[in-house]
Amino acid sequence: MIYAATTERSIAMVLLAVVVVGWAIYVFVNIRRSKSEIGSEIELAANRGSLPDDEVLEGSRLEQVQAFGVLMLLIIALVLPIYWLREGGRRAGAEVGFGERAAAAGERLAEELECVVCHGADLGGANYAPVVLDIGNQFSDEETYIVKTTWRAPALDTVFARFDTDAENLDEVDEVRQILNYGRGVMPAWGLPGGGPLTSQEVDNLIAWLWRERISDDDASQQALQAKETEMAAHPEKSEGQVLFELHCARCHTPRWPARGPAQLPNNGGEVEVIPGPAGSGRYGPALNAVSLERLFPDIEDQISFITSGAADNVAYGEFARLGNYGMPGFGRILTQEEIRAISEYERSLDQTEQSTVQFAELHTSKDDQ
Numbered sequence: 021m022i023y024a025a026t027t028e029r030s031i032a033m034v035l036l037a038v039v040v041v042g043w044a045i046y047v048f049v050n051i052r053r054s055k056s057e058i059g060s061e062i063e064l065a066a067n068r069g070s071l072p073d074d075e076v077l078e079g080s081r082l083e084q085v086q087a088f089g090v091l092m093l094l095i096i097a098l099v100l101p102i103y104w105l106r107e108g109g110r111r112a113g114a115e116v117g118f119g120e121r122a123a124a125a126g127e128r129l130a131e132e133l134e135c136v137v138c139h140g141a142d143l144g145g146a147n148y149a150p151v152v153l154d155i156g157n158q159f160s161d162e163e164t165y166i167v168k169t170t171w172r173a174p175a176l177d178t179v180f181a182r183f184d185t186d187a188e189n190l191d192e193v194d195e196v197r198q199i200l201n202y203g204r205g206v207m208p209a210w211g212l213p214g215g216g217p218l219t220s221q222e223v224d225n226l227i228a229w230l231w232r233e234r235i236s237d238d239d240a241s242q243q244a245l246q247a248k249e250t251e252m253a254a255h256p257e258k259s260e261g262q263v264l265f266e267l268h269c270a271r272c273h274t275p276r277w278p279a280r281g282p283a284q285l286p287n288n289g290g291e292v293e294v295i296p297g298p299a300g301s302g303r304y305g306p307a308l309n310a311v312s313l314e315r316l317f318p319d320i321e322d323q324i325s326f327i328t329s330g331a332a333d334n335v336a337y338g339e340f341a342r343l344g345n346y347g348m349p350g351f352g353r354i355l356t357q358e359e360i361r362a363i364s365e366y367e368r369s370l371d372q373t374e375q376s377t378v379q380f381a382e383l384h385t386s387k388d389d390q
């Protein structure tokens with residue numbers, strides 16, 4: 021497709037060159053001729069040559085010209101409809117090609133920007149990305165600490181099963197564009213509106229790439245089911261609601277949940293282990309517990325339907341008419357209603373006082389441990 025376009029362009033360039041050179045020769049020859057004509061108008065005047073007589077002019081000559089006119093008319097009448105008939109196909113072809121080229125450009129960009137380093141080469145989100153984390157002054161009254169640790173990034177091949185769940189094509193993608201433009205949590209902003217390096221065209225290319233890489237809802241819910249079963253078998257003491265909450269919700273609603281492993285304290289060379297804060301006590305998303313949820317959704321059914329469809333930008337939800345802000349994804353496409361009910365019940369069992377007291381006590385320096 022790309023090649024066809026360039027071949028056409030080079031043919032057109034050759035034609036253009038022929039026409040331009042032809043005109044130049046014509047003008048040159050004409051000027052020379054007109055110079056040698058000076059003073060000889062009488063012999064050379066056009067109306068003094070021998071012309072056909074009226075019989076020929078109004079007979080065969082006229083018919084020739086008319087026939088030529090009809091031929092030209094036929095060509096126009098036939099060629100234009102044929103051109104028009106093929107126009108739809110040409111446009112559809114251009115669109116398909118455009119989407120493919122945009123996705124390929126997005127893929128190159130993603131390699132350059134190392135999206136896959138954090139999100140996993142298969143976009144399954146299995147990677148722990150190195151991050152620098154501000155953990156405040158948990159180890160000392162005077163100093164605040166910046167630790168280096170690793171942070172689990174979410175899967176990207178299922179991002180359209182959570183966000184922009186109503187989008188049927190690229191034009192309707194809105195939430196993922198917002199996330200890429202303004203960044204999210206520990207992920208920096210990529211688009212110019214959020215102070216990032218990418219133009220809106222480049223962000224569109226990344227979206228086209230993510231769109232191309234998305235897996236079907238069936239595959240996504242199958243994956244979710246498998247993850248749940250593995251986790252429940254490994255931790256029989258946990259309820260289904262807790263397991264599902266940890267798999268799908270904790271990364272946004274529990275402090276430091278995605279952080280893992282030992283972290284270095286550059287300030288004094290010590291090492292700390294980063295442990296998540298109390299379940300559901302709030303991170304990027306607000307704190308969820310018995311008190312807050314019973315106020316927001318007196319009827320658990322409303323909470324279930326909110327989690328099913330997620331929050332839409334600037335659309336009110338719950339009792340205090342809170343406005344969504346591109347944050348809360350919808351889970352209706354990968355979790356069943358029974359699973360969402362189990363999570364809702366788990367969330368409604370979380371204790372507010374517990375959440376507020378043990379916020380930081382779980383972090384400890386390994387030096388203290390020894």
Ligand code: HEC
Pocket residue numbers: 129130133134135136137138139149150171172173174175176179182196199200204205206207210226271278304
């Ligand atoms: C430094 C690691 C890192 C890099 C590089 C990175 N991301 Fe992210 N990304 C994250 C993390 C972590 C999150 C989740 C936010 C959080 O946990 O604070 C995220 C969230 C997202 C989300 C939202 C998904 C969701 O379900 O919440 C999208 C979409 C996304 N990233 C796309 C990209 C693209 C496209 C690139 C490359 C241009 C990229 N990311 C590069 C770490 C990274």
Ligand code: HEC
Pocket residue numbers: 265268269270271272273304305306307308312316323327331332342343344345346347348349351363364367
């Ligand atoms: C990508 C981050 C993210 C994930 C994952 C996420 N949430 Fe949220 N959640 C939010 C944000 C942000 C809000 C606030 C509304 C907004 O800005 O859209 C929110 C709001 C909520 C609320 C309303 C609470 C309030 O006080 O307004 C509930 C309930 C909720 N989430 C439950 C869940 C459940 C259950 C899951 C997992 C199945 C989940 N969330 C996963 C980010 C997330």
